[in-house]
Amino acid sequence: MNCQKIRQLLPAFAAQGLEGSNEHKVKAHLDHCADCKGSLAKTQKLRALLALKQHEQPDEFFFRTYLSEFHRRLYSQILQKPSFLGKLNEIFLWNRPARFLWRVSSAVLMLVLTMSFYMTYVTAPNHSTEFLSSGDDTVRQNIGIATRAPSVVEVESRFNQLVLADKPSHSIYVLDRLNYEPSTRASAILQF
């Protein structure tokens, strides 16, 4: 172990808080390194100086009223219950794991909302082509919308089929696509 690593262990060594192999390594290093020995001496003096702070005490009457002061604060807090946001704020302030979970759950919620919006409004099916795409291939094939203008006979035949099949919306759609005026079968006017 080099001096830098040994010096990082010196505070724990000075506090007799090192165990096992680390303690042996530090002892072995200190046997032949005067610089680290000097660092250990400084660390021990610093610790002794800081330990003086253990003797600092508040006024002798301070702790006599400590418990009653706690009860007073507790009751006043009970009487003034914080709002939902106040409780969230308290959790957020001192609970680090909750803070992380809050961020993650907010991000997941935003993602879910965005995906829902996208799937609902952006990729919504085009209802104008729904009739054609939802299994009306026979209509296309029979009438020939994609390739050529159908004949009057073909249109009337298909129109009758749809009416008999009780698909009035489909039949009106077929008429609209071929520029028919919506009317009864008897008074249908062909307009190409």
Place this chain on the structure above:
Amino acid sequence: MSDGPPQPESFEKKPFEADVSDTELVYRVQSGDASAFDLLIEKYKGRLYGVMYNMVGNHEDAADLSQETFLKAFKSISSFRSHANFYTWLYRIGVNTGINFLKGRKEGHLSLNQWDEQLEDTPTFKELTSSDNASQNLDREELQQKLNEALQKLSEEHRAVVVLHDIEGMRHQQIAKVLGCTEATARSRLFYAHQQLQALLANYL
């Protein structure tokens, strides 16, 4: 470190309760016996106050923060797991409360608590104030002031590590649990804090 001032007259402790463990007391609180929490306060109020005082540097804020810590602990006692160490858990709440307070305040003032009688018996104090140490010409108040100022010059996280390790006597493993970091991080912070303090207190080392 002293165990703190004598108990208030209004508080009566049953003989068997003197040996009740923290786990038992927490269990009683969780079962609805709020008075058991009073025993926990009596046990840890001195040490927790000491930690807060060394973190913030003045009595008023330390008193306020230690009360706030106990209130938070009481309100969240139901989430305390019985296999954990109550002392570490309480200190974690306290240190986090102190660090958040320090990050929120712009400027703080230092106030000096009084020192107990055992101070003058410590070898370190005798050495610092001996007549042989003429170059120092140190008195108690000056030493206390210098110590507190040096601690306040550290960052909040470094100060917390020094307070917990060198004043409270916690080990790195416990400090890591209190601060929510790894043992290596706690060790590294302590090393850096010691480097800074040795520079600030060079005249007294």
